[in-house]
Amino acid sequence: GVLPGQESALIGALLAAGVGPRVAAADDVRNLLLSPAAGLDPQARMDVRPLAGQLLDLLQDTPALHALSAKFALQLDGGEALAMREHPHDLWLAAADERHLLLGLAGCPSDAPLARIEAAQAVELVRQLLLLFLELATPEQSRMRQLLAQLPASELLQRLQARLDVPLQPPTADWQTPAGVERAPAGIYPQARAGLCMVVAGAQLGRLHAEQLLALAELSERHAGGELRLTPWQGLLLGNVPQAEAATLCNALGELGLLHEAGDPLLGLVACTGSAACARGLADSKHHALHLAELLRANGARPQAHLSACPRSCAS
Ligand code: SF4
Incomplete structure (x- = not known):
């Protein structure tokens, strides 16, 4: 519904209001989903907003990551009750407690996680994992599930581990997806x-x-x-x-x-x-x-x- 000729003025006003990327090339890759109740929800295990800000900075400020598909998506789940968890993401992180996150690939936090990490290591882990994905994926493999159809997740994690200074820990054995909402809330x-x-x-x-x-x-x-x-x-x-x-x-x-x-x-x-x-x-x-x-x-x-x-x- 944008009138012809008005596009640039609208884009300029939106950017000036802070509703946009810092650099145009980063616009399509800022796909990070968190609960709209992050930092407010009584059921949350962690306030994920500071980490979300760091991850968005990472996606915007790392030109190599702008090569990710516009559909490549990340989820950061703090354990809130008001959350959409069933939608699959290429990479998901879910709060196990106030200091640890569980990592999963090509799915959502109702799946079994693959590893457990300190929340303080999350930005470096995501950086290395995304760069590794871009190195390994063929031009036809724009999504994580497509790469994992050819390369077992265990092997991908081994290669990731080789790039990290801290050990990836085994996932929490008794991981239970936090309770969420089944319908759109109101x-x-x-x-x-x-x-x-x-x-x-x-x-x-x-x-x-x-x-x-x-x-x-x-x-x-x-x-x-x-x-x-x-x-x-x-x-x-x-x-x-x-x-x-x-x-x-x-x-x-x-x-x-x-x-x-x-x-x-x-x-x-x-x-x-x-x-x-x-x-x-x-x-x-x-x-x-x-x-x-x-x-x-x-x-x-x-x-x-x-x-x-x-x-x-x-x-x-
Ligand atoms: S599904 Fe998408 S492309 Fe098709 S009519 Fe609807 S908006 Fe248009």
Whole structure:
């Protein structure tokens, strides 16, 4: 929906606001997923935000890593309850306790980990692992699972170990994936700090409008310390909300057209751009999703569904 001729001005404004990479070549490789509740969630084993910042610096400041595929993705899991853990990543790190991380490849923290490391060693480990991947992968192997189809993970770890000063430890024997959420969350959630809470809402089919963003900025300054976090469920999280203000904030989000009730059928629906704005679209998928949500509202069922208007299957 960006008007022709306005692209550069928009990009400039976004970069000036800090919503972008430091160097253009690093834009596609900043794929690091963490919980939107990082540092706030009472179930978390570690506040992973400082390490996340270091990993993003690593990806941006190491030109060799800009050769990674735009789809190559990392996950850093602090053990939060509000987390999306089922989506596979090329490399994942999950907090075992407040000082140790478990490492896994081509999967997610509900899989068995391969090794355990000190959190203080994580940046160097990721640096060496990514450089090793780029050395070993053929041009056809852009993702970790493709390399591991040819090279056993044990051998990759041996080669990694040879590049590290500290030993990779065996993974925790009784690793249990932290409990998470099964559906897109919405509503009020407890925060680790007493008296404060988090408020989560979904954006209808992943769309936020300028008027909503302006109102959200004002609400976040009034109730949430001026911070607004995006969620991997195509929604928003406002943290550090005084408990006494949470219901008022929730209602205000609802009035803005955001999905603030956990039972809303639209929270289970994802739709690609569709024929209304995508040249490849064979159907108006967002329109169909809204229609489906109306039928579900009456019917009571709450399925998870992904509507794509062509076989490329974008949007999720
Ligand atoms: S799935 Fe197809 S129609 Fe939908 S946004 Fe992607 S390319 Fe366009």
